[in-house]
Amino acid sequence: xxxxLRVRKHKVVLNRSAGGDVGITIALSILGAFMVLPMIYVIxxxxxPLDELWMFPPRFFVRHPTGRNYRDLFMLMNTSWxxxxxxxxxxxxxxxxxxxxxxxxxxxxxxxxxxxxFPGGKFMFRTVRTSLMFHSTVTAITSFIIMSALHMVDTxxxxxxxxxxxxxxxYLMKQFMETNVSDAVLESARLDGATELQTFWVIAMxxxxxxxxxxxxxxxxxxxxxxxxxxxxxEQLKSFNYAIGQIMAGGIKRAGAxxxxxxxxxxxxxxxxxxxxxxxxxxMGSSGMKD
Amino acid sequence: MSKKKxxxxxxMTRAQWTWKxxxxxxxxxxxxxxxxxxxxxxxxxxxxxxMVISFTDFxxxxxxxxxxxxNYTRLFLDDDIFVIAVKNTLIFAAIVGPVSxxxxxxxxxxxxxxxxxxxxxxxxVFYAPSISGQVYLIWGTLFSGDxxxxxxxxxxxxxxxxxxxxxxxxxxxxxxxxxxVALWTSLGTSFLSFIAGLQxxxxxxxxxxxxxxxRNRWQELWYITLPSMxxxxxxxxxxxxxxxxxxxxxxxxxCGFPSVDYAAHTIMxxxxxxGGIRFEVGYSSTIAVVLFxxxxxxxxxxxxxxxxxGQ
Numbered sequence: 045x046x047x048x049l050r051v052r053k054h055k056v057v058l059n060r061s062a063g064g065d066v067g068i069t070i071a072l073s074i075l076g077a078f079m080v081l082p083m084i085y086v087i088x089x090x091x092x093p094l095d096e097l098w099m100f101p102p103r104f105f106v107r108h109p110t111g112r113n114y115r116d117l118f119m120l121m122n123t124s125w126x127x128x129x130x131x132x133x134x135x136x137x138x139x140x141x142x143x144x145x146x147x148x149x150x151x152x153x154x155x156x157x158x159x160x161x162f163p164g165g166k167f168m169f170r171t172v173r174t175s176l177m178f179h180s181t182v183t184a185i186t187s188f189i190i191m192s193a194l195h196m197v198d199t200x201x202x203x204x205x206x207x208x209x210x211x212x213x214x215y216l217m218k219q220f221m222e223t224n225v226s227d228a229v230l231e232s233a234r235l236d237g238a239t240e241l242q243t244f245w246v247i248a249m250x251x252x253x254x255x256x257x258x259x260x261x262x263x264x265x266x267x268x269x270x271x272x273x274x275x276x277x278x279e280q281l282k283s284f285n286y287a288i289g290q291i292m293a294g295g296i297k298r299a300g301a302x303x304x305x306x307x308x309x310x311x312x313x314x315x316x317x318x319x320x321x322x323x324x325x326x327x328m329g330s331s332g333m334k335d
Numbered sequence: 336m337s338k339k340k341x342x343x344x345x346x347m348t349r350a351q352w353t354w355k356x357x358x359x360x361x362x363x364x365x366x367x368x369x370x371x372x373x374x375x376x377x378x379x380x381x382x383x384x385x386m387v388i389s390f391t392d393f394x395x396x397x398x399x400x401x402x403x404x405x406n407y408t409r410l411f412l413d414d415d416i417f418v419i420a421v422k423n424t425l426i427f428a429a430i431v432g433p434v435s436x437x438x439x440x441x442x443x444x445x446x447x448x449x450x451x452x453x454x455x456x457x458x459x460v461f462y463a464p465s466i467s468g469q470v471y472l473i474w475g476t477l478f479s480g481d482x483x484x485x486x487x488x489x490x491x492x493x494x495x496x497x498x499x500x501x502x503x504x505x506x507x508x509x510x511x512x513x514x515x516v517a518l519w520t521s522l523g524t525s526f527l528s529f530i531a532g533l534q535x536x537x538x539x540x541x542x543x544x545x546x547x548x549x550r551n552r553w554q555e556l557w558y559i560t561l562p563s564m565x566x567x568x569x570x571x572x573x574x575x576x577x578x579x580x581x582x583x584x585x586x587x588x589x590c591g592f593p594s595v596d597y598a599a600h601t602i603m604x605x606x607x608x609x610g611g612i613r614f615e616v617g618y619s620s621t622i623a624v625v626l627f628x629x630x631x632x633x634x635x636x637x638x639x640x641x642x643x644x645g646q
Contacts, residue, residue, distance in 0.1 A: 064552055068445050072457070075442060079519065080460050085485070086473045102488040153370035162360035163353045168371060175378050176573050178630040179581035181603055182623045183381035185610035186388065189395075190376060209373035212524070240362040262524075269468040271584075274611055285468060299476070310467035314459070317466060321455055328524075328531035332566020333573065 086310070089303035090114070097299055113300035117308075120291055120301055126279050128287065135284035138200055139267040142207035146263045147256060149208050154217035155244045159230060169218060173333070175211040188274055202275035207267055213259045216327055220255035221248065223330040254323035261320055265313045285309065382627065388620040395614050406621040417622070419597050420605040423510065424580065424626075427601060428633070430514055432579035435521035436572060442522065443529035444556065458530060465523040474516045475589050478502040506598035509590050513599050516589060517582045525571030532567030536560060561644045568644065572637045580630055583607070602626045 089097065091109040121128035156162070157169045187206070188197070196202045225248050233243045249256075272286045288305045291298055317324070347355070357364070389406055393399035410417050446457045464470065477485045480501035487499040502508045536559075541549075544559045561568065583603030590599050593608075602622060610619030 060552060072442070072445050075438070076457070076460055079464060079522070082473050082477065082519065083463060083467070083470065085477060086470055089473070089476060098483055100482050100488060101492040102483055102485045104485065149370040149373070153367040156363040156366035160360055160363040160366075161356075162363040163356050165363065165367070168367060171379065172374065174631075175374075177577060177634045178382075178627055179577050179603075180378075181581060181583065181606065182627045182630070183378065183385065185606070185616060185619055185623065186381035186384040187377055189384065189616070190380060205373060206377040209370045209377065211374075211378070214370060214374075240366070244366070265466050269466075271469070289469070303473070303476070306468075306470050306472060310463075310470045313466040313468065314463055317462065318459060321458065324527060325458075325531045325534065328528045328567075329535050331528045331570050332532065332564070333569035334566050 083310075086303055086306050090300065090307045092300060092303075094300065113304040116298075117291070117301040117304045120298070124287065124290075126282075126287075130280060131282060131284045131287040134200075134281060135268060135270075138203045138207075138270070138283070139264050141200075142204045142267045143260055143263040145204065145208035146210055146213050147259055150210065150213040150217050150259060151249065151252075151256070152244065154214050154221055155248055157214075158218045158221040159225065159227070159248065160240065169214075172211050172214050176215060184274060191275055197275055198278055198281065200281065203267070203270065203273065207263060210263060210266075212262060216262075216331055217252070217255050217259055219330045219332070220252055220327050224255075225251050254326040257320045257323040258327035261313075261316055261324065264316065268313060269309075385620040385623045385627070388617055389624045391617045393617040393620075395616055399617065402617070406618050409618070410621050410625065416597060416600065417602075417605055420600050420602045423597075423599060424601040424603070424629075426510070427514060427517070427582065428576070428579040431517045431521060431582065432575050432633075435518055435579065436525065436575040438518070439522050439526035439571065439575070440529050440568075443526060443533055444560070447530070447533040458527075461522045462526060464520050465526075469588065471516050471520050471585055472588060474512070474519070475503065478512060480504060503590050504595050506596040509594055509598040513582070513586045513589060517579075517585055520585065521575070521578060523574065523578065525574040528567045528571050528574070529564070532564035533560065536563045557644075565641070565644060568641055569638065572641060573634060576630065576633050576637060580626070602629075 085104065088104065088106045090113050091106045091111075093108055093110045093112060096103065096107060153168075157165050191197050191202050196205065229247060230243055233247050234240075238246070268285075270283050270285060271289060272282065276282055288302075288309060291302050291305055388399070390401060390403060391399035392402050392406075442461055446454050449457065479485075479487065480499060480503060482488055482491060482499050484499070484502075486502070487496075490496045491499065500508065502512055540559055540563065541555060544555055549555050549558060580603070583601055586594065586599045586601065587604065592604060594600055594604075602625070606619055606622045606626065609615045609622060613619075
């Protein structure tokens with residue numbers, strides 16, 4: 045026994061060569077630099093005063109950081125034709141309503157598919173899983189036809205309603221419920237006279253909180269990052285992301301403000317991810333496709 | 336108990352049994368109904384509708400006429416730009432898909448044995464570009480065509496070039512640059528799935544492997560790690576394929592539309608051109624059906640390849 049323990053602690057057992065460790069560290073550093081440098085550059089650009097933005101040769105790092113670009117950005121927002129608060133409201137409204145509905149409808153359907161055996165359930169899940177295999181732009185134009193038939197074009201609903209039923213949301217939720225909600229617990233709740241809806245809401249949902257969070261974050265990120273859409277043409281209904289894009293279109297004088305806007309846009313999803321990282325990874329543990 | 340059930344079942348036809356099960360589980364249908372109705376309306380019906388419309392000359396204004404396969408013959412025989420788009424799409428997907436997949440897998444594997452806190456930070460570094468909206472536009476600044484672009488500035492300064500290069504207006508540079516930017520934003524869902532898959536592997540399997548003669552970490556990866564996370568590999572592949580065909584927006588934002596000499600024109604752009612700009616819905620549906628077939632086809636192909644892992 046003692047010998048076994050010693051061997052376990054001994055590194056050689058797991059065949060880790062020092063050369064491999066060095067190689068991996070170097071590879072990770074190069075790839076890491078490739079990923080992180082552009083992100084740092086955005087932040088640097090957003091802090092550069094005008095003369096440093098248009099300096100030759102250009103420098104990577106900022107020398108005299110200033111908050112001017114952020115002030116300029118807010119000034120530009122105040123002078124836009126549609127009040128900027130409207131764009132911000134649009135993005136927050138569609139993100140919140142879309143995400144809430146997605147969480148509710150996807151979990152409800154995922155629970156039924158994962159925990160109740162009913163004719164057609166497997167077929168429905170397979171259909172949803174297949175839809176993960178193609179990108180939604182394939183269906184953009186025919187969706188447009190359907191939306192105009194339903195009089196949804198140029199309303200918030202054109203963004204919100206399709207977001208209520210995302211394939212990835214249902215897929216992750218169903219897989220997570222399958223592995224993390226025990227049938228025995230559900231069965232005993234049913235024997236105690238709980239209805240299926242009660243079992244879902246009181247027993248199953250509290251057990252899958254990591255999956256909730258993952259679904260919320262995926263849905264929120266997607267909606268938050270939406271730019272212009274073929275379904276929306278009224279200026280009053282367009283998104284924050286679209287409005288930010290218009291700042292860039294204002295020409296080179298706005299390079300600093302544009303960098304500032306990119307930093308603000310990226311801070312929100314990154315903060316959300318930092319808070320929820322461990323839950324997302326836990327959810328992904330059951331994301332695998334078995335057949 | 337189970338014997339009794341079996342007897343009851345044999346008394347009924349299959350249809351009767353199904354009907355009985357359906358009545359018994361009516362709540363389940365109620366629960367899936369909201370999701371399935373929306374999903375059908377905005378995912379299933381659009382796919383079927385595209386297939387139907389692809390055989391017509393629908394243009395949103397006039398009632399459609401049935402034109403049989405003339406849209407398809409026009410697409411493959413008369414549309415030179417479509418041929419360019421197919422070529423670009425396949426090059427793009429064939430590089431971005433596998434490279435991003437391998438990169439996600441290798442990085443996830445590299446960081447797997449790091450202490451949890453450091454691992455969380457490294458995960459964020461690699462994952463952040465994929466969730467940060469339009470931050471990829473910074474590549475436009477880095478590779479800006481004037482001397483204030485960081486890359487041009489550096490090259491000029493070092494004396495490697497004498498005149499700045501207009502990266503995004505030069506057909507030779509557009510495609511490789513777009514590929515690099517796409518790779519930069521590509522460590523998304525599949526990456527997280529791989530991290531989780533690696534975390535879920537029982538450590539004792541590695542120890543058993545070491546006793547059984549696994550000699551280095553590469554053998555360990557191939558014979559133990561990868562086979563144990565096959566479901567994640569499959570899911571990651573689906574995610575990687577889908578997104579490798581979905582980078583049209585990145586290309587348009589960086590290179591404009593249409594890109595110079597159609598050098599970065601993909602099927603996605605062709606679809607947008609005919610559907611969103613010219614409203615030739617019938618023809619654009621044909622393009623959509625072809626793109627759809629390519630996506631589903633590559634998934635089937637990759638599934639086959641992944642079944643060979645660990646053999």
